[in-house]
Amino acid sequence: MITAALHLAWRYVARHRLQTLLLAGALALVIALPLCLRVLVQATETTMRERAVSTPQLIGARGSALDLMLTALYFKQQPLPPIAMKHLQELRATGLGAAIPLDVRFHAQESPIVGTEIEYFSFRRLRIDCGKMLTRLGDCVIGARVAQRRGLKPGDAIFSSQEQVFDMAGVYPLKMRIVGVLASNGTPDDDAVFVDLKTVWLILGLAHGHDDVATTKDAVLKTETGNVVANASVRMFNEVTDKNLRGFHFHSDEAAYELSAILVLPKDAKSEALLTGHYLKSSNPVQLIRPREEYDTLMSTLFQVQALALSVLLLTLAAAAAISALVFALSFRLRQREFTTLGDVGVSPSALGLTKLFEVGIVGALGLTFALIVTLIAEWNAQMWVQILLK
Amino acid sequence: MSGISLKNIQFAYPGSPFRLQVKGLEVTPGTGFGLLGPSGSGKTTLLRLMTGLLQPQAGEVRLGDATLHTLSEAERRAFRLSEVGLVFQDFALLDYLTVEENILLPQTFRRAATANQASQARDLAERLEISQHWQKLAGQLSQGERQRVAIARAIAHKPRFLFADEPTASLDATRRSRVMDLLMEYTAQQQACLVMVTHDTELMPLFPNHARVEDFTS
Numbered sequence: 284m285i286t287a288a289l290h291l292a293w294r295y296v297a298r299h300r301l302q303t304l305l306l307a308g309a310l311a312l313v314i315a316l317p318l319c320l321r322v323l324v325q326a327t328e329t330t331m332r333e334r335a336v337s338t339p340q341l342i343g344a345r346g347s348a349l350d351l352m353l354t355a356l357y358f359k360q361q362p363l364p365p366i367a368m369k370h371l372q373e374l375r376a377t378g379l380g381a382a383i384p385l386d387v388r389f390h391a392q393e394s395p396i397v398g399t400e401i402e403y404f405s406f407r408r409l410r411i412d413c414g415k416m417l418t419r420l421g422d423c424v425i426g427a428r429v430a431q432r433r434g435l436k437p438g439d440a441i442f443s444s445q446e447q448v449f450d451m452a453g454v455y456p457l458k459m460r461i462v463g464v465l466a467s468n469g470t471p472d473d474d475a476v477f478v479d480l481k482t483v484w485l486i487l488g489l490a491h492g493h494d495d496v497a498t499t500k501d502a503v504l505k506t507e508t509g510n511v512v513a514n515a516s517v518r519m520f521n522e523v524t525d526k527n528l529r530g531f532h533f534h535s536d537e538a539a540y541e542l543s544a545i546l547v548l549p550k551d552a553k554s555e556a557l558l559t560g561h562y563l564k565s566s567n568p569v570q571l572i573r574p575r576e577e578y579d580t581l582m583s584t585l586f587q588v589q590a591l592a593l594s595v596l597l598l599t600l601a602a603a604a605a606i607s608a609l610v611f612a613l614s615f616r617l618r619q620r621e622f623t624t625l626g627d628v629g630v631s632p633s634a635l636g637l638t639k640l641f642e643v644g645i646v647g648a649l650g651l652t653f654a655l656i657v658t659l660i661a662e663w664n665a666q667m668w669v670q671i672l673l674k
Numbered sequence: 675m676s677g678i679s680l681k682n683i684q685f686a687y688p689g690s691p692f693r694l695q696v697k698g699l700e701v702t703p704g705t706g707f708g709l710l711g712p713s714g715s716g717k718t719t720l721l722r723l724m725t726g727l728l729q730p731q732a733g734e735v736r737l738g739d740a741t742l743h744t745l746s747e748a749e750r751r752a753f754r755l756s757e758v759g760l761v762f763q764d765f766a767l768l769d770y771l772t773v774e775e776n777i778l779l780p781q782t783f784r785r786a787a788t789a790n791q792a793s794q795a796r797d798l799a800e801r802l803e804i805s806q807h808w809q810k811l812a813g814q815l816s817q818g819e820r821q822r823v824a825i826a827r828a829i830a831h832k833p834r835f836l837f838a839d840e841p842t843a844s845l846d847a848t849r850r851s852r853v854m855d856l857l858m859e860y861t862a863q864q865q866a867c868l869v870m871v872t873h874d875t876e877l878m879p880l881f882p883n884h885a886r887v888e889d890f891t892s
Contacts, residue, residue, distance in 0.1 A: 291768075295770050299770070624766035625783075628760060628780055629755025634783060
C-alpha cells in the first residue's frame with residue numbers, strides 16, 4: 284500500500300512539475316531566508332571579531348566611533364574626517380605604547396589604498412608571499428585577493444583611482460610599482476593595496492618633483508642663445524621611477540599632514556588607562572576608542588535586528604505554510620472525483636490519505652532540499668558577502 | 675459458483691422522491707445482464723447498489739458467496755479490489771498515469787502487479803487497439819481510446835463480477851462490436867458475471883437477460 288501510494292503521489296507531482304517546483308521554490312525561499320540571515324550574521328561576527336579583539340585602541344577624528352572602527356580596521360569605503368600627523372608624533376612622545384598610522388582615503392579601483400608604516404605588517408602578522416616589502420616612494424604591496432582577482436604580480440603596476448571625476452585640479456592617478464604580494468590571511472588585508480604614508484601624500488598632491496626642462500624633449504618650446512624656453516604643456520608626475528625619485532620632495536611641515544587613524548598598542552594596562560583618560564577630554568580634537576567595545580555594540584545591534592528579522596521571517600514562514608496547506612486542500616478538492624474513483628475501485632481511505640500525505644511530503648522535502656542548497660551556497664559565499672557589506 | 679443475486683432491495687436517496695425496488699434479480703456466471711433505461715432513470719444507482727458502493731435500506735445483494743451488507747466497509751473495499759471490475763460512465767482514468775499504470779492500478783494497490791500480469795494486460799491492450807499508447811499519459815488519449823483503457827482496467831485483474839456503465843457510448847460501430855465481443859468472450863471464458871448499463875437498444879440481442887430500470891423505480 285505504501286509503495287502504491289508513494290508511486291501515485293510521485294507520478295502526480297512529476298506530471299505537474301512546474302506547479303510543484305513553484306510551490307517548493309516558494310517554501311524554499313521562506314525557509315532559506317532565516318537560515319541565510321543567521322549564516323550571514325555569524326559570518327559577520329566571525330570576520331569582524333578577530334580584528335576588533337586584536338586591536339587594543341584606535342585614535343581618529345571625533346565623530347562616529349563606528350565609522351572610525353570600520354574604516355581603520357576593515358577599510359570600509361566611507362569618508363572619515365582626517366587627523367593631523369602631529370597627533371601621531373604627540374602619542375609617540377608619551378612613550379605609553381606603539382602607534383601605527385593609517386591613511387585609508389584612496390582607492391585603486393575597488394581596492395582601498397592603505398598608507399601605513401612597516402610596523403603594520405608585523406602587527407597584523409602579514410607575510411610576503413612573493414616579491415619584497417616596500418622600499419621606496421611609489422611602491423606598493425598588494426593583498427592576496429587583489430593579486431588573484433586582477434592577475435597581478437611583483438613587477439606589475441597599479442593605478443590609484445581618481446576620487447572625484449569633476450575635480451580637474453584635484454588628485455591625479457599615481458602609477459604604483461607592485462613589489463610584493465601578501466600571503467592570504469582571510470581578512471580585509473587581502474583586498475587592500477599597501478603603500479608607505481608618503482606615497483599617500485604623493486597621491487594627495489603634497490609632494491612633487493621638478494623636471495629638467497632642457498633634457499625633456501617634448502617640453503621645450505625653443506632654445507635661444509643657450510636659454511631654454513619651455514612650452515605651456517602641463518606635466519604630471521604620475522609615476523615614481525628610479526630616475527625621477529630624487530626630484531620628489533615635500534614642502535610643508537609634516538606635522539600638518541593628515542591621517543585617517545592611528546592604531547594604538549599600549550605598553551601595559553596602566554598605559555592603556557592613561558591614554559583612555561587623556562583622550563576623554565572633550566577639548567581634544569581626536570577621540571580614542573576601544574574597537575572591542577564598538578564591535579560588541581555593533582554586534583548587539585545586529586543581533587537585535589536579526590531577532591526582529593527572524594520573527595518577521597518566521598511569521599512569513601507560517602503564512603507560507605498556511606497558503607501551501609490551502610493550495611493542497613484546494614487541489615485535493617478539485618481532484619475529489621479521482622479519489623472517489625480510487626475508493627470505488629477498492630483503494631482504502633488510509634491508502635488515499637497516505638497518497639495525499641506523500642504529495643505534501645514530496646513538495647515539502649523538495650522545498651527543504653532547495654532551502655538547504657541555498658543555505659549552503661550562502662555559507663560558502665558568506666565571507667565574500669560580508670566583505671561586500673563592509674565595502 | 676454462484677453469480678449475482680438481488681432480493682427485495684429497497685433504496686431511496688434522503689429527501690428525494692426517487693424510489694428503487696428490486697424484488698429479485700439473478701445473473702448467473704458466464705452470462706451477461708443488460709440494464710436498459712434513459713438518462714436519469716436510476717441505472718447507475720442500481721449498478722452502485724450491486725457493487726456495494728451504495729447500501730440499500732432493505733434487502734440483500736449477494737456477489738458469489740459474499741452477502742454485501744454483512745461485510746464491513748473495509749471488507750467490501752477489499753472484495754471490490756480483487757473480485758469486481760468497474761467501467762465508469764466517464765471512464766475515471768487518472769490523467770497523470772500512463773495507459774499501463776491505469777490498467778494495472780487495481781493490481782498496484784493489491785500489490786499484485788507482477789511481470790506476468792503486466793504482460794497479460796499488454797495483450798489485452800493489443801486486443802483493444804491501445805497498445806501503441808502503452809506509455810502515453812491517459813490525458814493525451816482520445817475519448818474512444820480512454821474508454822478502451824477503462825475497459826482494460828476493469829478486466830485486467832480478472833474479476834469475477836464485471837459492471838460496465840455505458841462502456842460503448844464513445845465508440846464507433848466497428849470498435850463497439852469489438853469491445854462487446856471482448857466483454858462477452860471474457861465473461862464466457864472466466865465464467866464471470868457481466869452487468870452492463872446501456873441505453874443502446876441495438877446491444878440488447880447480446881443480452882437475453884435484461885431489464886428496464888423503470889420497472890424497478892417509482
